[in-house]
Amino acid sequence: MIAYLSGAMEYVADEGAGWRTEMAQWIKSELGHDVIDPVITSQALVEKNNAQDYRDWKTSDPIRFVEFLRKAINLDLANVMEKADYVICLWNENVFKGGGSHGEVTMAYYSGKPIYLISELANDDLSGWIMSCSTSIFTEITELKSFLKETYSNG
DSSP states (O other): OEEEEEEOOTTSTTTTHHHHHHHHHHIIIIIOOEEEOHHHHHHHHHHHTTOTTGGGHHHHOHHHHHHHHHHHHHHHHHIIIIIOSEEEEEESGGGTTOOHHHHHHHHHHHTTOOEEEEEOSOGGGSOHHHHHHOSEEESSHHHHHHHHHHHHOOO
């Protein structure tokens, strides 16, 4: 089994690496599943394309920026659609200015993959679209972990 870790990156200081690193370690050790962490795959894409300053291109070279971002979008969506068995998404205010998490959740839903949403928002503030795409919604990571252990444990 392979989990894809979705959530805000573009407007988060660490690109969302903190929660993903912790979650990936837990998934591997407790469930024995593989993990696709888009922070890691994006870093590899940056290195491969010598694009360390790609964020600056948004204003200095928008065409180059869009061309590079399309590579990242294609990679992320291919990972969701073709490789992941389920998606875990941290949904909070940081996703509002971005678009990747919205797209990943929608594409996972469309392809019939389970989406486990950790929502840090009140239901009134949670998009009806995202809420409806989600298989299960949790308010705490610990709650999700208990669910995943019950659902996917080999024991």
